[in-house]
Amino acid sequence: MPTLSDEIRVLFEALIAAYGPRGWWPLISKSGKDGFDADGYHPGLNCQPDTGDRFEIACGAVLTQNTAWRNAERGLRRLHELGLMRPEALANADTVTIADLIRPAGFCNQKSECLSVLARFFRGLPPGAVPDRDTLLSMKGIGPETADSILLFGFGVPVFIADAYARRTFGRIGLIAADTGYKECRTFTMDGMRVDAGTYGEFHALIVENGKRHCRSKPVCDRCPLIPFCGFSRRFRFFFANRGISSRGRR
DNA sequence: CGCCAGGCAACAC
DNA sequence: GTGTTGCATGGC
Known part of the structure; x- marks a missing residue:
C-alpha cells in the first residue's frame, strides 16, 4: 500500500528530471572557485x-x-x-x-x-x-x-523547508490546503519523506527553481514539469489511479 | 504605476 | 490560537 511518500517522491523525481541537481546553498564567497559557478552554485553539492x-x-x-x-x-x-x-x-x-x-x-x-x-x-x-x-x-x-x-x-540537519514556494506548489497540486501554514506543511512533508539532509536540500532547491520558473504568484503553467500531477489534486489522483496506486493515506 | 520577492514580529481580537 | 500590518528595496 503506497503512502504519501510515494506522491512526494513522484514530485521530487519529476523535478530532478526536469532541472537536475541545483547545488545549494549558493556561496558567493566561493563563486568561480572549486567547482562553484559564477553565482555561487555547485551542481551536485548539496547540504555539505x-x-x-x-x-x-x-x-x-x-x-x-x-x-x-x-x-x-x-x-x-x-x-x-x-x-x-x-x-x-x-x-x-x-x-x-x-x-x-x-x-x-x-x-x-x-x-x-x-x-x-x-x-x-x-x-x-x-x-x-x-x-x-x-x-x-x-x-x-x-x-x-x-x-x-x-x-x-x-x-546538515535533516529538515524540510516549507517556504512560500513549497506551500504554494503543494497547495496548487492539492497535496495540502491552500492556507496551510509553515509548521503543518513542514510536518506533513517530513512525515512523508524521512530522508537525509542532502535530499531535503535538493528538494527545497528544486521547489524554488520550479517556483521561480512556473509556480509563481501568477502561475506560468506552460511546460511546468508538475502539470501531470497538478490541478487541485484531480489529475494527481488520476495519475496514481492509472498506475494502480491509491492516493489514500494523505492528511 | 502596482505587484511581487526563498519572512518576521508586534499587535489586535 | 488566528488575522492584520509595518518593515525597505529593486525588478518587471
Whole structure:
C-alpha cells in the first residue's frame, strides 16, 4: 500500500528530471572557485556544511527573507568585499554600517540587527556544535524558515523547508490546503519523506527553481514539469489511479 | 504605476 | 490560537 511518500517522491523525481541537481546553498564567497559557478552554485553539492560557510549561509537566509535572491546577494557581496563575512568581523561592525551595506536586500534596519546578533552567536559557537532550533527561533528576526535554512544547509540537519514556494506548489497540486501554514506543511512533508539532509536540500532547491520558473504568484503553467500531477489534486489522483496506486493515506 | 520577492514580529481580537 | 500590518528595496 503506497503512502504519501510515494506522491512526494513522484514530485521530487519529476523535478530532478526536469532541472537536475541545483547545488545549494549558493556561496558567493566561493563563486568561480572549486567547482562553484559564477553565482555561487555547485551542481551536485548539496547540504555539505563547511564551518567556514555556515555564517554566510545564515546571513543569506536572513537577507533573502521576503526578498528576491538577486537583492540579498548584493548585500552579501558587499559584506564579503569588506571582509565582514566572518562572525568575528561582523560582530565588531555597528548596525548602521551593516544596514547601509545590506540596503539592497530591503528591511535593512531589522536585518542589520539580526545579522549583528547572528555574528555574536556564531562567534561564540563551539566548533562542532549544532545550534538548537529554539535558540535560533529566540533571536529577533529569525523565524521558522530562516532557522530551518540555517540548520539544513549550514549544519546538515535533516529538515524540510516549507517556504512560500513549497506551500504554494503543494497547495496548487492539492497535496495540502491552500492556507496551510509553515509548521503543518513542514510536518506533513517530513512525515512523508524521512530522508537525509542532502535530499531535503535538493528538494527545497528544486521547489524554488520550479517556483521561480512556473509556480509563481501568477502561475506560468506552460511546460511546468508538475502539470501531470497538478490541478487541485484531480489529475494527481488520476495519475496514481492509472498506475494502480491509491492516493489514500494523505492528511 | 502596482505587484511581487526563498519572512518576521508586534499587535489586535 | 488566528488575522492584520509595518518593515525597505529593486525588478518587471
